[in-house]
Amino acid sequence: MAINIPGLVVMAVFYIVILGTGIWASMRSKRVEKKCTGDGMEITLLAGRNINLLVGIFTLTATWVGGGFILGIAEATYNPTLGAVWALMPVPYVLTFFLGE
Incomplete structure (x- = not known):
């Protein structure tokens, strides 16, 4: 059984993109959370939307x-x-x- 190198590389890139998106969203939500006036639960559920x-x-x-x-x-x-x-x-x-x- 041989390892599919291109498939392995594509999967690694995919998971790195997903991890990067999560880190970016986390940093962005921290900035938005500081601007909101609601409590933590409201910010989590509604993300600052009305x-x-x-x-x-x-x-x-x-x-x-x-x-x-x-x-x-x-x-x-x-x-x-x-x-x-x-x-x-x-x-x-x-x-x-x-x-x-």
Whole structure:
């Protein structure tokens, strides 16, 4: 079994580029963090952006639906005998966000 030298070089360059991007983003975020007025958690989650309520709701909904499809939960939760009860599941999730703050 021979080592593929060009492939090894390309993989090394790829990982160096990824590492460099991470270091650059870290330094940039430190500079941006000093300019922001919010607390650490807000800066981490929103990166200094202002997100209105409607965009926040759509973002959370997309995250829950996407996570459900990735984990396979969305396909398994439908039950013909329960019907629309599963449509109300986001309500407790939203309440936990408000109660957690």
